[in-house]
Amino acid sequence: MKSNNTVLVALFAALIVVLSLMPPIPMPGIPVPITLQTLGAMLAGAMLGPVRGALACLLYLALAAVGLPVLPGGRGGLGAFFGPTGGFLFGMVAGAFVTGWLARRLAARASRTWMGLAGYVAACVVGGIVVVYAFGVPWLAVVAKMDLGKAAAAVAVFLPGDLVKAVVAAFVASRVERVWPVLGR
Numbered sequence: 001m002k003s004n005n006t007v008l009v010a011l012f013a014a015l016i017v018v019l020s021l022m023p024p025i026p027m028p029g030i031p032v033p034i035t036l037q038t039l040g041a042m043l044a045g046a047m048l049g050p051v052r053g054a055l056a057c058l059l060y061l062a063l064a065a066v067g068l069p070v071l072p073g074g075r076g077g078l079g080a081f082f083g084p085t086g087g088f089l090f091g092m093v094a095g096a097f098v099t100g101w102l103a104r105r106l107a108a109r110a111s112r113t114w115m116g117l118a119g120y121v122a123a124c125v126v127g128g129i130v131v132v133y134a135f136g137v138p139w140l141a142v143v144a145k146m147d148l149g150k151a152a153a154a155v156a157v158f159l160p161g162d163l164v165k166a167v168v169a170a171f172v173a174s175r176v177e178r179v180w181p182v183l184g185r
Contacts, residue, residue, distance in 0.1 A: 008048055012056035013063065016040030017070045024072035030154040031084040031144060032136075034161060035072040041092040042128035042169035045099030046107075046120055047176055053096035061089055087139020091132035099127025103173065116177070120170035128169065129162045 019040040024033030040060070045053035060070065061081075069076045071089075081089060106119030133155060141151035 005052055009052050009055045009059060012040070012044040012048060012053070013059035015043065016057065016060040017063070020070055020072050022072070027157060030140075030157070032088065032140060032155065032158075033072060033085075034158065036165070037072065037092060038088075038095070038128050038132055038162060039165040039169055041096045041132070042099055042124040042166060043172060045096035045101075045127055046103045046123060046169055046173035048100060049104060050097045050100035053100040054093050057093045057096045061093065064089075082143075084140050084143045085136070086143070088132055088136035090139075091135025094135060095127045095129075095132040097127070098131045099123045102126055107170075107174065107177070117170055117174045120173050121166055124166035124169045124173075125163070128166055129159070 019036035026033045044056040063070045067077045102123035107116045141148045
């Protein structure tokens with residue numbers, strides 16, 4: 001990996017850490033809090049592309065795995081990966097990859113128009129919400145001993161906030177693309 005790629009991956013891993021510093025907001029009846037981690041994964045994928053975006057998320061998770069308190073609430077260590085939020089953590093890596101892959105195809109060619117913004121929004125929704133939930137919901141169901149439908153219904157409360165995060169990430173990525181078009185290549 002070239003040094004500028006390494007710096008970008010580390011920078012976005014640090015961005016996800018900073019977004020994780022926002023205290024988690026607990027939700028009644030579900031052991032998964034509201035955080036800004038997925039915003040970081042969406043930004044990493046949309047702005048760095050699939051591989052570097054996924055690597056940024058993987059670096060963030062590696063920092064957590066070795067025990068650094070980088071997860072919301074100042075948590076860290078391997079135990080966080082086996083709790084109810086573990087699937088969402090793993091889903092961030094795949095979500096950043098899919099977001100980056102889709103952003104390159106849907107937004108990059110039309111980056112100077114509203115179609116570029118729409119492409120980024122679609123990429124962030126599919127990668128940052130659908131893919132992350134595809135990992136997180138079944139994991140939550142198993143760990144919390146819920147049926148899959150109940151787990152999916154429980155995390156539906158996060159959809160409005162996650163849609164806002166997708167729009168914010170898309171807007172930021174589209175604006176940065178205008179000034180620094182080689183960032184995601």
